[in-house]
Amino acid sequence: MQNPWIYIGLFVLVGMFIPIAAIAIAAFLGPKKPNAIKQSTYECGIETVGDSWIQFKAQYYIFALVFLVFDVETVFLFPWAVALNKLPLFAVFEGIIFILILLAGLVYAWKKGMLEWA
Amino acid sequence: MEFWKDPINTIFASLLKSFTSGGMSEVLATILIWLIGILLFVTFAMVLDIFLVWIERKVVARFQDRLGPNRIGPFGIFQPFADIVKLLIKEDITPVGADVILFNLAPIFSMMSVLLLWAIMPFAPLMVGVDLNVGMLYLVAAGSIGTLSVIMAGWASNNKYATMGAFRTVAQMISYEIPMVAAILVITVLAGSMGAVGIVEAQEIPFIFYAPLTFIIFLISAIAELGRSPFDLNEAESEIVAGFHTEYTGMKFGLFYAGELLHSFTFGGFIALLFFGGHRFFGLEELGPIVGALIFIGKALFFYWVIMWVKYTVPRIRIDHMLAFNWKFLTPLAFILLMVTALVGRLFLESNWLVPALFLSNILIAWLTVEYLKSHARKEREKEEALKPSAQMTQH
Amino acid sequence: MQITQILFLIFAAIILGSAFKVVTTKKMIHAAFWLIVTLFGVAALYAMLNAGFMAMVQIVVYVGAITILFIFAIMLTRKELLDSAAPLNKNWTVAALFALLSFSGLFTLLNNWRGFANTAPELSADMDTITELGTALVTPNAYLLPFEVASVLLLAALIGAVYVANEAKSE
Numbered sequence: 001m002q003n004p005w006i007y008i009g010l011f012v013l014v015g016m017f018i019p020i021a022a023i024a025i026a027a028f029l030g031p032k033k034p035n036a037i038k039q040s041t042y043e044c045g046i047e048t049v050g051d052s053w054i055q056f057k058a059q060y061y062i063f064a065l066v067f068l069v070f071d072v073e074t075v076f077l078f079p080w081a082v083a084l085n086k087l088p089l090f091a092v093f094e095g096i097i098f099i100l101i102l103l104a105g106l107v108y109a110w111k112k113g114m115l116e117w118a
Numbered sequence: 119m120e121f122w123k124d125p126i127n128t129i130f131a132s133l134l135k136s137f138t139s140g141g142m143s144e145v146l147a148t149i150l151i152w153l154i155g156i157l158l159f160v161t162f163a164m165v166l167d168i169f170l171v172w173i174e175r176k177v178v179a180r181f182q183d184r185l186g187p188n189r190i191g192p193f194g195i196f197q198p199f200a201d202i203v204k205l206l207i208k209e210d211i212t213p214v215g216a217d218v219i220l221f222n223l224a225p226i227f228s229m230m231s232v233l234l235l236w237a238i239m240p241f242a243p244l245m246v247g248v249d250l251n252v253g254m255l256y257l258v259a260a261g262s263i264g265t266l267s268v269i270m271a272g273w274a275s276n277n278k279y280a281t282m283g284a285f286r287t288v289a290q291m292i293s294y295e296i297p298m299v300a301a302i303l304v305i306t307v308l309a310g311s312m313g314a315v316g317i318v319e320a321q322e323i324p325f326i327f328y329a330p331l332t333f334i335i336f337l338i339s340a341i342a343e344l345g346r347s348p349f350d351l352n353e354a355e356s357e358i359v360a361g362f363h364t365e366y367t368g369m370k371f372g373l374f375y376a377g378e379l380l381h382s383f384t385f386g387g388f389i390a391l392l393f394f395g396g397h398r399f400f401g402l403e404e405l406g407p408i409v410g411a412l413i414f415i416g417k418a419l420f421f422y423w424v425i426m427w428v429k430y431t432v433p434r435i436r437i438d439h440m441l442a443f444n445w446k447f448l449t450p451l452a453f454i455l456l457m458v459t460a461l462v463g464r465l466f467l468e469s470n471w472l473v474p475a476l477f478l479s480n481i482l483i484a485w486l487t488v489e490y491l492k493s494h495a496r497k498e499r500e501k502e503e504a505l506k507p508s509a510q511m512t513q514h
Numbered sequence: 515m516q517i518t519q520i521l522f523l524i525f526a527a528i529i530l531g532s533a534f535k536v537v538t539t540k541k542m543i544h545a546a547f548w549l550i551v552t553l554f555g556v557a558a559l560y561a562m563l564n565a566g567f568m569a570m571v572q573i574v575v576y577v578g579a580i581t582i583l584f585i586f587a588i589m590l591t592r593k594e595l596l597d598s599a600a601p602l603n604k605n606w607t608v609a610a611l612f613a614l615l616s617f618s619g620l621f622t623l624l625n626n627w628r629g630f631a632n633t634a635p636e637l638s639a640d641m642d643t644i645t646e647l648g649t650a651l652v653t654p655n656a657y658l659l660p661f662e663v664a665s666v667l668l669l670a671a672l673i674g675a676v677y678v679a680n681e682a683k684s685e
Contacts, residue, residue, distance in 0.1 A: 005561035005569070007152060007248040008237055014156045015233035018164065019226040019373050022206075026369030030209045060289055061586045062679055063441065067292045068579040069672045070449070074299045075571050076651075076664060077456075078255060081306040083648025084460060085467055091652040092464045094662070096457050101665045103453055105672040106445070114676050115445045117438035145517070220547065251644060255570040262578025266550065269585055273543060285589075292582065312644060 062114050066106075073102050124244050125407060130155075159247065163236050167380045170422070171198040174379060177423065181430040201372075208368035216365065217274040224271035225366065225373040231263035232381045239387050240314045242397045242410030253314040254302045257388065258295065261343060264381070265291050271374075272362035284362035286437055291343055293444045298339035300452035304332045304459050305392050318396035326393045327473055329459060331480040333393045335452050340385045341425060342440070344378065348432040349440060386421035390414060455483060521562060529555035542592060546585050553577050567644060 080095045109115060130151060137147035172187070172195055179186025187194030212221060238253045240246035250256055265288055272284020306312055308328055309320035326333055342349040363374045390396060394417055397410035435443070462479050466472045532551035539545050553576045560569035624630075650656040 003562070003564050004248045004250055005564070005566060006149070007156075008234075008250070008561070009558070010149070010152055010156055011160075011234060011237045011247070012230070014153070014160050015230040016226060018160055018233070019229040022369050022373060023222065023225070026206045026208070027210055029207050030368060031207075032209065034211070058590060058679070058682070060285055061583070061590055062675070063289050063293060063445075064579070064583045064586050065675045066445070066672065067296065068575075068583055069668050070296045071299075071579045072575055073665065073668055074296070074303065075255075075575055076661070077303055078306065078312065079567075079644050079648035079651055081303050081460075081648070082310065082312055082642075083645045083652070084307050084464065085310050086645060087649060087652060089464060092460050094652050094658060095460060098662060098665045099453050099457055101662075101669050102672075103450060105669040106449065108673060109676050110446060112676050112680055114679060115442065117441050250566060251642065252566045252570050255567070255574060259570050259573040259578065262574055265578060265582065269582070270547070285586075288582065292579070295578075 059117055066109060066114070069105065070102065073098070126155075126245055156247075159236065160233055163233060163380065166383070167376050168198045168202065170379045170383055171201065171376065173419075173422075174426065177426050178430055181427070205369050205372040210370070211365075211367045213276055213365045215276040217276070220270045220274035221365075222370070224267045224274060225370040225377070227263060227267035227270065229373045229377045231260045231267060232377050232384060234260045234263070235381075235384045235388075238314050239384070240318055240391065240396060241414045242407035243315055243318065244407045245411055246315060249313055249315045251311070251313045251316075253317075254306060254312045257302070258299055261291070261295060268362050271366070275362070275365040277365050280362050280364045283364070287345060287362055290349060290437070290440060291345065293441055294339045294342035294349075294448075297335050297444065297448040297452040298343060300449070300456050301332045301336035301339065302392070304329055304452075304456050307456070307460050307463055314391060314396075318391060318398070321395040321398065323473055324393060324395040324398075328463075328476045329393075329455070329480060330477065331484050332452075332455055332459070333389075335448060335455070336392070337389065337424075337428075338448065340389065341428060342444070344382050344385060344425075346378070346382060346425065346429050348428070348435050350429075350434065382425050383418060383422045386425060387414065387418035389421045390417035451483075451487060455480070458483060518562065522559070525555050525558050525562070528552075529559075542588050543585070546581060546588060549584070550577055550581050553581070567647065 077095065077098070080091070080098075084091060084095070133151045134144070134147055137150065138144055142150075175197065176186040176194070187197040190196040190200055212218060235257065237247040238250055238256055240249070268284050268287050268291070272280045272282075272287075275281070305317060305325060308325055309317040311317060311320065363371060366374060391414075396417075397414040399413045402409060402413065458479050459476065462475050463472070466475045529552050532548045532555065535548040536545045536552065539548060553572060557569045557572040557577075560566075560572060651661045652658055
């Protein structure tokens, strides 16, 4: 087999099958006596108050955005890291410039107070 | 003798011969044998998971100066089986208004993301599922599937606390992925390859001596990725009930819980792989792949114990401290380490001074960091002193 | 039919079906989850082409970061988590006509493209594609300038986001 990803595909199938089998066995074996109190959502033992929505902090979005920028950066750095020791010396400096530009962005976000959980 | 040198390939070849002699085409026979092999492998992982529950309970008991389960079977070894039977016969309660498909998919994805990691873990160079040449990126991708399952669980439960817990868990997990990937990048630079087997082969001297500070950063980020203490604010039981898996009962909760333990063990395996030479042990692994596999499992259990040690010793960290620690300390430190390791590693590439140079550069960076933290703390303390009333009185 | 063709058709059906559900589903959060299915399908297509690095990048960046960003944005802008809207508005006939016209235009263009007759060059089995990619990224003759410009682009995205968030905060 030339393509190693066939193995991963089979692994995904088996990996989904085993938990599904576990849940199916549990659904088969367990009692089924639904009543209104059991099925209500849990709020520390008292009745729920208000709709099920919460005021979502904008801070989560900022963190996800900074994470996205750094995630793409590390994806670019992976081929550089693999090929590094086979390349001439200036390849190291090119990668260092890449990282420094993005660290400057991180420091900017830090100074502007974007990394506070306030 | 052939068998001991290369167990998996010999079994594969003999099975293939017996299947094709029965008349099946080779492609179909290969896929069938692979399927059987994967089923056995995953079953082994799940059985190991059961014993991890027992290990966890015994170890936490010893840390807390008590005995732990010791009634069922010798040393309580059948306790997890009793737990599984209990979880299987519990009632499956789906809260009203919950999104049924997503509610059921979340524990499946959570368990699947852990089992997928077992495909690339090399127990020995000849005993690996498949040696992907993008192994380390595959590790990060499996982590993102886990993050996805947390969002699914939190949203589908139709419960304020579950949703809040899910968002905080996801914010924590994605934040700590960056120093973890930077640490993996350091290892990739040193090994010259992203594949798991390539990294193990490149470790004549274990990478812990090349990059000790990176090991500490990877350990901290891995514990935060797993969602274990001291970063377990999201299942902080007394604060927001049980976080994103509040509404899960029975086996679905069991899948989340067992998945977390198996994930910890898998990360112990990856720490052994990346920093401590995988299946190597002073030449003992030459005896054969099976000995190598046992050495690997032993090292993975040792690092799983280290992760548990941290969990049961250190108190919980608040979420704003946790995120500030990541973005303001770990991420810059990890990238600075990457730059320094790349430069020093390249300059000293073929010489004998590679390991001492890298080790000394790590010590230098650690010392500079401690000095910076001390001066930062001193400045903060002086600011506090200036605000106190006694200082203000003497300033008149 | 070969096995690869069957697999390709299955994955293409998954991608198109879930993309259709993204656009037509009633609840916004379900749209995000159908998008995840589409992205997994695209990653599977990359893996079928033996482009392992691209498949992993697809999952790490798209599923692991961009969909989480989408989900956070949906949570931030909807008052209720169970938001649902009508899938079609009153201009849907004109929109359908335009969609059909652009689809037939693209189809005619691609039909007349001769590039489909080329086969991809055969790579030797032991070539390390990632090292080649890394070498190409930092060689001045190859892709060095786009590599560095990419980092400046990411920096610009970060600064832009910080600026917009600051404006929103100070209001």
